[in-house]
Amino acid sequence: MDFGPHLMLASIEGAVISAILVLTAMGLSIVFGVMRVVNVAHGEFFMLGAVFAWAVTTTVSGHPALGFVAALVIAPVLVGCIAAGVDRVILKRIGYDVDRTIVATIGILYIVQQSTLMLYGPEARPVVPPFNARLALPWFEFGDNGFQMFWPWGLSVTTYKLFVIVAAIAVLGALWLVLTRTKIGLIMRATQQDRDMAQAFGVPVARVYSWVFGLGAGLAALGATLVVPIQQAHYLMGGDPLLLAFIVVIIGGLGSLPGTVIAAVLIGMSDGIISVFFSPTLAKIIATFLVAMVLVFRPQGLMGRAAA
Amino acid sequence: MMTSAKPNALHLGILVVLAALFFVLPAYHVGAFSRIMVLAIYAIGFNLLFGYTGLLSLGHAMFFAAGMYGFGLSTNLGGLPVVPAFAIGVIAAGLLAFAAGYLALRTVGVAFMIVTLMFAQTFYLVILYFGEYTRGDEGFIVQQAQRSLFGVDLTSETARYFTAFVLFAICFLVMARLVQSPFGKRLVAIRENEERARMLGYDVGRLKLMALVVSGLISGVAGAAYALLFGYVGASFAAVHYSIFPLLWVLLGGAGTTIGPLIGVIFMFYLIDVSSGFTNAYMLVAGLALVLLTLFAPQGLAGTLRKRALRWLP
Amino acid sequence: MAAVSILETKGLTKIYGGVHANTDVDFTLQRNKITALIGPNGAGKSTFVGMVSGRTSPTRGHVYFEGQDISSLPAHKRMQLGMAYTFQITSIFPGLSVEDNIALAAGRKLAHDKPAHAAKTETVLNRIGLSARKDQYASDLSYGHQRILEIAMGLAQDPTLFILDEPTQGLAESEVDAFVTLMRGLAQETTILLIEHNMRVVAKTADHVAVLEQGRLLAAGTFAEVQANSAVQAAYLGVPAHV
Numbered sequence: 001m002d003f004g005p006h007l008m009l010a011s012i013e014g015a016v017i018s019a020i021l022v023l024t025a026m027g028l029s030i031v032f033g034v035m036r037v038v039n040v041a042h043g044e045f046f047m048l049g050a051v052f053a054w055a056v057t058t059t060v061s062g063h064p065a066l067g068f069v070a071a072l073v074i075a076p077v078l079v080g081c082i083a084a085g086v087d088r089v090i091l092k093r094i095g096y097d098v099d100r101t102i103v104a105t106i107g108i109l110y111i112v113q114q115s116t117l118m119l120y121g122p123e124a125r126p127v128v129p130p131f132n133a134r135l136a137l138p139w140f141e142f143g144d145n146g147f148q149m150f151w152p153w154g155l156s157v158t159t160y161k162l163f164v165i166v167a168a169i170a171v172l173g174a175l176w177l178v179l180t181r182t183k184i185g186l187i188m189r190a191t192q193q194d195r196d197m198a199q200a201f202g203v204p205v206a207r208v209y210s211w212v213f214g215l216g217a218g219l220a221a222l223g224a225t226l227v228v229p230i231q232q233a234h235y236l237m238g239g240d241p242l243l244l245a246f247i248v249v250i251i252g253g254l255g256s257l258p259g260t261v262i263a264a265v266l267i268g269m270s271d272g273i274i275s276v277f278f279s280p281t282l283a284k285i286i287a288t289f290l291v292a293m294v295l296v297f298r299p300q301g302l303m304g305r306a307a308a
Numbered sequence: 309m310m311t312s313a314k315p316n317a318l319h320l321g322i323l324v325v326l327a328a329l330f331f332v333l334p335a336y337h338v339g340a341f342s343r344i345m346v347l348a349i350y351a352i353g354f355n356l357l358f359g360y361t362g363l364l365s366l367g368h369a370m371f372f373a374a375g376m377y378g379f380g381l382s383t384n385l386g387g388l389p390v391v392p393a394f395a396i397g398v399i400a401a402g403l404l405a406f407a408a409g410y411l412a413l414r415t416v417g418v419a420f421m422i423v424t425l426m427f428a429q430t431f432y433l434v435i436l437y438f439g440e441y442t443r444g445d446e447g448f449i450v451q452q453a454q455r456s457l458f459g460v461d462l463t464s465e466t467a468r469y470f471t472a473f474v475l476f477a478i479c480f481l482v483m484a485r486l487v488q489s490p491f492g493k494r495l496v497a498i499r500e501n502e503e504r505a506r507m508l509g510y511d512v513g514r515l516k517l518m519a520l521v522v523s524g525l526i527s528g529v530a531g532a533a534y535a536l537l538f539g540y541v542g543a544s545f546a547a548v549h550y551s552i553f554p555l556l557w558v559l560l561g562g563a564g565t566t567i568g569p570l571i572g573v574i575f576m577f578y579l580i581d582v583s584s585g586f587t588n589a590y591m592l593v594a595g596l597a598l599v600l601l602t603l604f605a606p607q608g609l610a611g612t613l614r615k616r617a618l619r620w621l622p
Numbered sequence: 623m624a625a626v627s628i629l630e631t632k633g634l635t636k637i638y639g640g641v642h643a644n645t646d647v648d649f650t651l652q653r654n655k656i657t658a659l660i661g662p663n664g665a666g667k668s669t670f671v672g673m674v675s676g677r678t679s680p681t682r683g684h685v686y687f688e689g690q691d692i693s694s695l696p697a698h699k700r701m702q703l704g705m706a707y708t709f710q711i712t713s714i715f716p717g718l719s720v721e722d723n724i725a726l727a728a729g730r731k732l733a734h735d736k737p738a739h740a741a742k743t744e745t746v747l748n749r750i751g752l753s754a755r756k757d758q759y760a761s762d763l764s765y766g767h768q769r770i771l772e773i774a775m776g777l778a779q780d781p782t783l784f785i786l787d788e789p790t791q792g793l794a795e796s797e798v799d800a801f802v803t804l805m806r807g808l809a810q811e812t813t814i815l816l817i818e819h820n821m822r823v824v825a826k827t828a829d830h831v832a833v834l835e836q837g838r839l840l841a842a843g844t845f846a847e848v849q850a851n852s853a854v855q856a857a858y859l860g861v862p863a864h865v
Contacts, residue, residue, distance in 0.1 A: 038418050093603060098418060099364060103559065103602040106552055110595025118589040239548075243429065246422065285433045292426035295419050296411050490733035497726050500715035507675070507713075508779065509701030509730045 005139045005155040006276070014272025016161050016230070019168035020223045022264035024241050025248035026175065027219030029260045032249065034192040034212045037096055040105040042220055043242025044112035045083055047235065049075045049221025051120055054233040057127050065130035068229070075225045076218040083217030084210040091213070092206060109238075116235040124237075129160040129229030164226050171222065172261065179257070188212060220245075243284070244271065247291040253300055312488060315566070315622040319484050322567065323477050330469050340581070342468045344573050345476040346533045347553075351561070351569030352483050353526030354554035359563035360487055361519045362499030366421045366551050367428030370408070371524040373546035374401040375531025377435065377442065380541035383454045385441065390457045394532050401528020402521055404431075409520035413513065425551070432546040447542025450535055468537050475533050479526055484566045486522070488622055495519050496564075527554075549591070556594055559601050562610030566622045571609055628653040628783055628813050629674065634683035636669050636837075643669040644837045647683070651783070656805060656814040658824040658845075661834035662858055667817045668710060670834065671785055674815075675707045676700045687783070702730070706781035708772045710788050710817075716761035720752050720771055723760050727775035742778060750774040750804075766797045773804070784808070785815045790823050802826050833857070 028042050053071040060067035086108060094100040136156045138149040179185035190198045191208050199205045220241070231237065244267060252263030267287060274283035326345070330338060350372055357363050378397030382388045388396070412423045436444045455462045462471055486492050494515055497505040506512045535541050544550070553576075554569075561572025576597070584590035605612060614621035629651035636644040644666045651657055659667050672678035674685055676697030684693045692700055701707070715723050725743045732739040747753045750770055755763065760771060769789065776784055790798045798820065805814060805827045818824050824831060824845060831848045833840040835857040841848050848854055 038422075090599060090603060100602045100606060102364070102366075102418070102421060103555065104599050106555075107595045107598030107600075107602065110591045111599065112595075114589035114592035114595060118587055118592070122588075250422065279437075281433055281437045285430055285437060288426050288433060289430045292411070292423045292430070295423045295426075296414050299415065299419055490729055493722075493726060493729065493733075496718070497715060500717050501713060504709075504713045504715060505726075506698050507677075507701060507707045507709075508727050508775070509698050511698050 002139075002152070005137075005152045007273070008137065008139065009155055010273045010276035011269065012157050012161065012272075013276060014269035015165050016227075016268075017272045018265045018268025019165045020227045021241070021244055021248060021268045022261055023168055023171060023223035023226075024220045025245040025252070025260050025264050026172070026257070027216035027223075028245045029249045029252070029257065030188075030219070031213055031216035033257075034188055035096060035209050036098070037091065037101050037213075038098075038105070039213070039216065040102060040242070041086075041109040041112060042216070042245060043238030043240075044109050044116075045079050045217035045238075046220040046224045046241045047116065047233075047238035048079045048082070048112060049224035050228040050231075050233040050237060051116055051235070052078050052221070053225040053228050054125050054127050063130075064128040068127075068130040071127075071225050072222070076221040079221035080214035080218030084214035087210045087213040092209070096209075113235060113238065120233075120235060122235065124232040124234035126232045127228045129158075131159055131163075132229075133159045135159060135162075160229060164230070167226055168223075171219075175219075176257075184211075243288065244268075247287050250291050251294050312622075314620050315484065315488070318621075319481065319566065322570070323473075323480070326473060326476070330466075330473075335465065338465055338469055340577065342465075342472045342537060344570075344577050345472040346530055346537060347557070347577070348570045348573045349476055349479045349533065350527050350530035351554050351557040351573050352479050353523045353528075353530065355558045355563060355565075355569045356483065356486070356495075356526070357519055357523040358555065359558055359565070359568065360492060360499060361495040361516060362502075363516065363520070364421050364555070365412075365424040365520075365523075366548075366555075367408070367424030367426070367431075368523070368527055368554055369546050369548070369550035370428040370431040371401045371405055371527035372531035372534075372550060373431065373435070373543075374404045374524075375528030375533075376535045376541050376545055377531075378528070379532040379535045380448065380450055381441070383450055383535075384448060390455065390462070390536065394536060397532030397535070398525060398528045401531065402525040405521045405524020405528075406517070409517045409524070413516050413520065425548070428546070428551055429548070432543060432548075435543045435546055442541075442543065445543045447540055447544070450539045450541060452539065455536055455539060462537065463539065472533065472537060475529065479529060480566070480570070483526070484622060487566060491515075491518070499564075552594075556598055558608070559606070560597060560608050562608035562612070562614070565608075565610040565614060568608055568610040575609070626652055628688060629815075630686040631670075631674065632684045632686070634670065634673055634685065635681045636666075636673060636678060637681045642837050644673065644680075644834075647834075647837075647839050649832065649839060651813060651815060652830060653813050654810060655829040656809055656816065656827050657830040657832060658816045658818050658828035659832050659834060660818060660821075660824060660848075661840070664836075665834040665857075666837040667834050668787060669837075671707075671787055671815070671817060675705060675785055677707075701779070704782035706776035706779045706784045708769075708776055708786045708789060710791070712765070712768045712772055714760045714768055714772050714775065716759070718760060719757050720760055720763070721747065721756035723771055724774055724778050727778035730779065746774050746778045749777065751800075766793050769793060770797070770801075773801075777808075781812055783813045783815065787817045788819060789816065790818065790820050798823060 024046055028039065031037055031039050052075040056071040056074050057064065057067035060070050090104050090108070091101060094104060134156050135158070136151045139152050139155060140149055179189065187203055187208055191203060191205055195205055248260060248263045248267050251267065252259030271283050271287060274286065329341060333341065354368050357365055375397040378400035379393045382393035382396045408424070408427050412420055412427065415423050435442050452463050460467055462468060494505065494510055497510065498512055498515060502512055531545065557572035557576055558569055559572070560575055561570065562568030576594070579593050580590050583593045601608065607615060610621060627650045631647055631649040634644055634647040647670060661667055669678060673680045676695060680693070684691055686692065687700065687703060692703065715726065721743060724746050725739065728739060728742045728746065732742055747756055750773065752767065752771060752774060755767070760768065763771060773786070773789060790801055793801065802823060808814060816827070828845055830842070831845050832842040833848055833854050840857060841851045841854050
């Protein structure tokens with residue numbers, strides 16, 4: 001395949017990665033924005049979403065679409081509830097103290113991951129996508145007859161991947177609406193701005209925190225449910241999404257939602273493109289080192305507020 | 309001001325017990341303790357930065373791995389004998405700690421944790437990327453023939469145990485001395501109230517960097533020792549969970565105590581040893597331990613002992 | 623021969639965004655005198671002292687200490703030159719004992735000389751009256767005792783310039799009296815710069831008073847002079863000055 005089509009293919013892969021990444025990173029960003037908590041176990045909630053999605057789709061018989069729709073609803077809600085429980089039982093009790101929260105969430109990471117290993121096993125299991133038609137994509141070139149379209153062999157995308165991209169945009173839109181137009185969103189933003197003031201105004205901060213933590217985990221689980229027909233459900237699949245989500249949130253600016261979206265697109269696209277053209281490892285090296293440098297030299301990221 | 313009589317007696321007592329254990333324990337446990345002592349060195353290094361200075365690094369595996377690969381590559385690829393190869397491993401770890409620290413210490417709190425984590429991840433990925441030389445995740449063996457010192461084969465159980473013991477004893481005593489010295493006290497001051505320490509005239513930035521370099525050096529000693537005594541070098545020792553282990557050991561044993569690291573390693577080693585007999589999800593135990601510790605006993609075993617009963621515990 | 627003024631600022635200014643916290647403050651501090659810096663809330667006293675001590679970097683202007691331009695020195699270097707600083711909100715080492723707190727303060731100069739170090743720590747403990755509590759954790763002390771501990775830590779450094787930011791805030795009457803006595807006892811050994819709201823304390827301790835208002839130096843002189851100054855009265859009472 002020539003460079004042009006190859007780049008297009010890589011870009012599509014990047015777009016899919018970005019779509020999932022934006023959901024996952026958004027979950028992490030909301031939790032940090034409102035609760036000032038870094039959830040190291042976030043990747044494991046992602047993995048749980050995938051595993052639950054697998055469980056639901058294999059239980060629901062009939063057309064794969066039925067099981068998939070069920071999974072889309074059940075998996076994120078279930079993971080969100082588990083996360084809310086974790087917040088109640090553990091995080092609240094340590095008062096969201098920064099150091100202890102990091103340690104606790106590291107512990108939760110291992111608990112979730114290893115329990116999954118015990119109950120689900122070490123195998124990677126596939127999930128059938130609800131639809132997966134192959135769409136050949138055109139490429140252009142200037143030939144003897146002027147501007148021509150042709151269909152290079154190997155340049156194609158599946159309808160499911162397109163669906164993932166659209167779905168992510170839709171969820172993002174819904175999330176933005178909730179955050180900016182509803183009372184719940186207002187409460188969340190108020191708690192993020194000034195927790196004590198919100199409490200003085202009668203906002204049940206403890207409950208908001210549980211909801212927010214659940215929402216963050218649920219978003220990651222939703223991303224995982226969308227991606228699991230493309231990848232597979234495996235107990236170790238939480239590591240990469242965690243790392244990428246971290247990178248996105250830091251570069252985009254902790255607590256800035258538009259920043260998260262921009263960074264997710266940037267990072268997802270570059271990860272996809274570098275992975276296709278060079279190697280996945282090199283892509284990760286660059287991303288990892290870059291995010292460290294951003295934190296060192298420009299801690300507010302792209303669009304976050306600079307610390308006083 | 310207390311005299312250092314009690315702490316000295318305690319430290320020497322522990323070393324005597326450790327030496328004596330060799331003659332008392334069955335063969336399996338002798339091997340276990342060789343490993344425990346080497347890992348305890350790593351925990352001691354981490355403890356200086358986390359327990360005494362109050363800086364939580366999530367990237368210490370890179371220092372351990374630098375020592376390990378420094379030694380392993382010098383021996384295997386460079387053909388160097390034990391002592392120079394060991395020195396290279398330790399120096400590599402120290403240099404890495406200086407470079408990483410110079411950058412990372414410009415951040416504080418959560419940012420510092422993430423930066424150290426990211427640096428360590430980068431190091432791990434670089435090891436994988438140059439798999440041609442490092443053999444990546446698979447790792448490589450350091451031949452027995454190369455692991456002898458002055459004609460003594462260091463792979464025998466006895467030599468292994470006592471080499472580990474000597475290295476541990478040196479690091480243990482050096483650290484004990486260090487934390488009771490003015491330098492150590494200043495690190496504690498930084499942990500307790502960094503701004504106050506600064507306004508007492510202490511160069512906080514320089515002190516933190518020094519702590520990180522010493523911490524990295526000692527972690528490198530552990531890594532090089534591990535490669536030397538157990539003959540294996542692999543990328544998994546540079547991965548994230550090898551940065552989490554020392555945190556777990558130190559929290560369990562007691563952060564900011566001299567004996568905490570050793571206690572934590574012993575406990576965790578046997579806890580995982582026993583549970584891996586039941587399930588291959590033995591890290592579940594580690595996860596539970598972390599959550600329970602941070603919920604109910606953030607000072608760990610020795611720390612609680614110090615707070616409740618023995619206030620002189622260093 | 624030591625100059626009369628130990629500290630001088632020239633044109634010291636701090637602007638945060640649009641807010642002028644301090645504007646062109648030319649200030650002179652006389653050696654071995656107690657100087658009180660007063661002014662209404664928001665006058666810029668803490669900002670000014672922050673720039674003198676090195677905690678805040680000025681937008682423009684210079685600070686001279688013992689004739690030396692220290693404007694670009696970081697805070698810890700200024701402390702090493704002989705300054706000591708107590709915070710408006712008490713800042714000590716909570717998890718350490720009272721004795722260890724003072725030892726750390728004295729330790730910067732004396733840590734290498736164990737007998738001198740121990741002697742100094744003991745002297746300060748006795749002077750400040752905390753000997754009996756030396757093994758107590760600093761976090762277990764009462765508020766008043768914590769503030770006194772912080773002052774003790776300043777003393778332990780043998781400073782030539784001792785800066786105290788609202789030291790009597792929250793202290794009981796008897797503790798305030800003890801503080802006044804302590805300050806008067808120190809006057810010959812060191813230069814003291816106090817930020818104070820308590821006018822009784824100012825009246826009883828200050829040899830010299832400077833008034834800041836809206837970031838500018840409004841007036842300076844003895845307490846009586848400053849008290850009689852109509853511009854100062856206006857600043858405090860909000861009444862426009864009639865010249």
